[in-house]
Amino acid sequence: MSNIRKVAELAGVSVATVSRTLKMPERVSPLTRDRVLAAVEQAGYRPNLMAVQFRSRKTRNLVVLVPVIANVFFARVISGIQEAAQAFDYRVLLCDTLGREEVEVAYAELVRAHQADGVIQLRAFNPFSDAGSDGACMPPMVNACEVLDIPPCPTVRLDNRAAAREMTEHLLGLGHRRIGLIKGPQGSPLTRERIAGYEDALKAAGVDTDPALICRGNFTLQAGYDAAGQLLASPERPTAFFCENDEMAIGAIKRIREAGLRVPDDISVAGFDDIPFAAFCDPPLTTIAQPAEAFGRHAVEMLVAQFEQHSLEATHLVLPHQLIVRGSTAAVTQ
Amino acid sequence: MSNIRKVAELAGVSVATVSRTLKMPERVSPLTRDRVLAAVEQAGYRPNLMAVQFRSRKTRNLVVLVPVIANVFFARVISGIQEAAQAFDYRVLLCDTLGREEVEVAYAELVRAHQADGVIQLRAFNPFSDAGSDGACMPPMVNACEVLDIPPCPTVRLDNRAAAREMTEHLLGLGHRRIGLIKGPQGSPLTRERIAGYEDALKAAGVDTDPALICRGNFTLQAGYDAAGQLLASPERPTAFFCENDEMAIGAIKRIREAGLRVPDDISVAGFDDIPFAAFCDPPLTTIAQPAEAFGRHAVEMLVAQFEQHSLEATHLVLPHQLIVRGSTAAVTQ
DNA sequence: GTGAAAGCGCTAACAT
DNA sequence: ATGTTAGCGCTTTCAC
Numbered sequence: 001m002s003n004i005r006k007v008a009e010l011a012g013v014s015v016a017t018v019s020r021t022l023k024m025p026e027r028v029s030p031l032t033r034d035r036v037l038a039a040v041e042q043a044g045y046r047p048n049l050m051a052v053q054f055r056s057r058k059t060r061n062l063v064v065l066v067p068v069i070a071n072v073f074f075a076r077v078i079s080g081i082q083e084a085a086q087a088f089d090y091r092v093l094l095c096d097t098l099g100r101e102e103v104e105v106a107y108a109e110l111v112r113a114h115q116a117d118g119v120i121q122l123r124a125f126n127p128f129s130d131a132g133s134d135g136a137c138m139p140p141m142v143n144a145c146e147v148l149d150i151p152p153c154p155t156v157r158l159d160n161r162a163a164a165r166e167m168t169e170h171l172l173g174l175g176h177r178r179i180g181l182i183k184g185p186q187g188s189p190l191t192r193e194r195i196a197g198y199e200d201a202l203k204a205a206g207v208d209t210d211p212a213l214i215c216r217g218n219f220t221l222q223a224g225y226d227a228a229g230q231l232l233a234s235p236e237r238p239t240a241f242f243c244e245n246d247e248m249a250i251g252a253i254k255r256i257r258e259a260g261l262r263v264p265d266d267i268s269v270a271g272f273d274d275i276p277f278a279a280f281c282d283p284p285l286t287t288i289a290q291p292a293e294a295f296g297r298h299a300v301e302m303l304v305a306q307f308e309q310h311s312l313e314a315t316h317l318v319l320p321h322q323l324i325v326r327g328s329t330a331a332v333t334q
Numbered sequence: 335m336s337n338i339r340k341v342a343e344l345a346g347v348s349v350a351t352v353s354r355t356l357k358m359p360e361r362v363s364p365l366t367r368d369r370v371l372a373a374v375e376q377a378g379y380r381p382n383l384m385a386v387q388f389r390s391r392k393t394r395n396l397v398v399l400v401p402v403i404a405n406v407f408f409a410r411v412i413s414g415i416q417e418a419a420q421a422f423d424y425r426v427l428l429c430d431t432l433g434r435e436e437v438e439v440a441y442a443e444l445v446r447a448h449q450a451d452g453v454i455q456l457r458a459f460n461p462f463s464d465a466g467s468d469g470a471c472m473p474p475m476v477n478a479c480e481v482l483d484i485p486p487c488p489t490v491r492l493d494n495r496a497a498a499r500e501m502t503e504h505l506l507g508l509g510h511r512r513i514g515l516i517k518g519p520q521g522s523p524l525t526r527e528r529i530a531g532y533e534d535a536l537k538a539a540g541v542d543t544d545p546a547l548i549c550r551g552n553f554t555l556q557a558g559y560d561a562a563g564q565l566l567a568s569p570e571r572p573t574a575f576f577c578e579n580d581e582m583a584i585g586a587i588k589r590i591r592e593a594g595l596r597v598p599d600d601i602s603v604a605g606f607d608d609i610p611f612a613a614f615c616d617p618p619l620t621t622i623a624q625p626a627e628a629f630g631r632h633a634v635e636m637l638v639a640q641f642e643q644h645s646l647e648a649t650h651l652v653l654p655h656q657l658i659v660r661g662s663t664a665a666v667t668q
Numbered sequence: 669g670t671g672a673a674a675g676c677g678c679t680a681a682c683a684t
Numbered sequence: 685a686t687g688t689t690a691g692c693g694c695t696t697t698c699a700c
Binding site for chain 2: 692693694695696
């Protein structure tokens with residue numbers, strides 16, 4: 001492997017000049033530049049990034065912690081992250097954490113180990129808990145999608161409460177009064193917010209909330225299927241199911257059909273996320289669209305701004321959602 | 335940030351001893367080891383990975399080139415890659431290439447730039463084309479899923495031809511004679527193999543192949559929808575659609591329904607991949623199951639074996655597939 | 669078993 | 685505009 005010294009010899013200049021030619025060409029005379037570039041070409045020289053990064057104390061790597069990459073929504077977020085990172089000339093170190101905190105901590109440590117410049121965390125967990133909640137010695141991090149309640153760092157999120165409220169209002173508007181809620185995993189702020197929005201809407205409509213209508217899920221098809229089974233078995237069956245993501249909604253629809261009931265005629269089903277499958281389901285799914293790729297892009301932008309000391313116009317971004325009404329929800333029939 | 339020298343001073347030993355304590359503890363006396371470890375603790379020392387990697391010329395990074403991470407199948411493969419990489423103490427540099435060759439080349443170059451030790455490429459494209467097809471100066475690479483016809487490197491693949499043949503035989507066995515094929519993007523060997531398998535089966539059954547029955551797709555829901563539209567419009571409508579992935583099959587089902595036809599009563603639909611949605615569709619999708627995560631795991635194993643000079647028992651792995659018959663295919667009705 | 673010291677390839681301060 | 689040089693933090697001979 002040829003190194004900078006070989007190139008310098010070939011071009012008859014010093015290593016400093018080679019380095020400058022590559023990093024700040026304007027500070028080198030055109031003549032020298034041509035000579036150096038020719039030598040670079042001839043030697044087939046490619047800078048050793050390990051050395052560059054080591055020396056300049058910048059890796060241009062970002063650690064991305066994703067709870068489950070096999071989840072369609074997260075896959076889209078990652079896609080946005082990767083796209084933006086590429087545009088800023090950063091690379092993505094991906095970790096599919098499966099929600100295991102020790103794994104998240106270990107990967108986040110890569111920043112302290114000088115293997116990455118910052119972290120994008122897509123789950124509401126601070127992998128730098130030891131840094132003190134004051135954020136005194138917090139490495140650069142951005143929290144996106146499911147964000148911490150009291151964020152020690154910039155966040156990009158949805159107004160989950162408002163979105164859930166809108167969806168619940170949509171269902172109430174169709175005449176539904178018993179609305180089952182299939183929620184996400186325990187302890188997720190995202191789920192807490194959405195429940196709050198659901199309750200806001202019910203309260204505003206003067207409808208009693210019934211804890212029996214709220215079922216735990218975990219964002220998988222199977223969880224939606226199982227939870228729907230529970231709701232169907234409840235003494236006073238709900239006429240609508242609001243699922244906290246589209247996968248669970250699709251799972252729920254399957255279960256409802258197996259019970260010999262029709263969607264939306266007997267039971268309306270709503271999802272959340274608007275994954276591509278939502279539009280192609282039968283019936284097409286009423287859901288809340290989230291700008292998944294935009295979450296990723298903004299997260300990268302905010303993180304890079306942190307590195308490069310740009311002041312952010314906003315450190316807590318809320319991206320817009322949109323209620324998408326399709327065929328899986330309909331007026332309640334008496 | 336504390337470095338190895340600080341730790342050495344604290345422990346009253348040389349930097350060499352600190353390094354040895356961390357990398358080959360058995361070569362250090364228990365007493366010294368304790369002293370050093372205590373000093374490491376006290377200093378809050380974490381080795382600078384940039385320096386370690388620079389010095390030892392090993393990054394423990396793997397570049398992964400994925401055509402579309404938002405594709406459920408690939409997301410599962412990535413999940414397997416990430417899991418295995420973690421187990422071997424490697425990190426994953428992810429690139430969602432969207433099939434753009436210049437992006438693939440640029441990322442693959444990270445290996446030559448000493449930023450990664452090897453590449454896992456999930457598409458049939460050699461990003462090191464300049465290395466000479468003899469593979470003389472090919473950096474370590476493993477090709478998985480959609481592999482090159484004449485691979486310059488180890489591969490992990492499915493027997494796509496056999497799988498497609500099996501599926502076609504399944505449809506023929508149900509009495510279908512006009513079987514539409516919705517294929518993947520142009521120029522993909524994967525698609526070529528599957529068409530070959532489809533034709534093998536037809537030929538063996540003495541059924542004429544009809545080029546009009548083969549439609550181009552691109553593995554998206556929309557492509558399946560569109561292609562199904564075309565097939566439905568053909569003068570002699572097929573009684574079965576074989577789609578080269580599940581997304582397109584789900585898109586096709588939607589289109590078929592919109593035409594007022596029933597699946598499988600009027601038209602049988604088969605997919606490929608067995609993504610989680612396949613089982614939750616209506617009707618549940620007949621498909622070919624692929625061990626997606628296993629592709630990822632094996633790819634990592636083979637790549638790591640290359641680095642560490644383990645001889646591989648096989649450099650061209652073929653993983654098993656399985657025909658999964660569900661409700662979307664049925665006997666043709668006269 | 670431990671230490672001294674060279675040096676990986678590069679950048680950046682300083683000198684010219 | 686260009687060259688000289690001192691490291692960055694670590695691993696790894698080579699002595700002892």
